[in-house]
Amino acid sequence: MKTEVAVSAAMYELALGESFTFDALVEAIEQRRGHRVRIIELDALGEQAGLCALLMETDDQDLVFHAPTESALHRQQFVLHEFAHLILGHVDGDDPAAPDFLLPDIPRSTRRRLLRRQDLDTPREILAESMADHLAAAIRASAVRDSRFLEIFG
Ligand SMILES: [Zn+2]
Structure with missing residues (x-):
């Protein structure tokens, strides 16, 4: 119940309504964060x-790395989960143990904060996963709306 309330509040604060595109979501997050959000596929993430x-x-900038996956749906869920952490303000833990091989191009000194998707049982992870589901539903709703729009007016 607490999770539902927190997610609803965050969705409301995003002010995007009940359906929106992935691009609109990225824009809204960039505005909130005040800098760019980049999504990067990283082989080593899954493999190593x-x-x-x-x-x-x-x-x-905020960097969202994701492991390669065949499934566009999985990729979207990985990315939306990390977006949820951004929206919910979960980027507050330094993680100096971040393995260098993952991020060779990013100097250690500039890596301010980092979150890993590992333990999905913590309240914060449950909240992020629930928020990701809401974001996915809104993006799906927007895709349906757009295709109906095209059907009628395209
Ligand atoms: Zn997470």
Whole structure:
């Protein structure tokens, strides 16, 4: 119940309504965060680290890394989960143990904050996963609306 309330409040605060495109969501997050959000596929994430996704805040951008996957749906869920952490303000833990091989191009000193998707049982992870589901539903609703729009007016 607490999760539902927190997610509803965050959705309301996003002010995107009940259906929106993925691009509109990225824009809204960038506005809230005040800098760019980049989504990057990283082979080593799945192969060497066994992670689905990783979120990192640097001085001038937020980076969402995800492991390669055949399924567009999985990819979207990984990314939306990390977006949820951004929206919910969950980027508050330094993780100096972040393995260098994952992020060779990003100097250690600029890696301010980082979240890994590992333990899905913590309240924060449950909240992020629930928020990701809501975001996915809104994006699906928008896709349905657009295709109806095209049917009628396209
Ligand atoms: Zn997470």
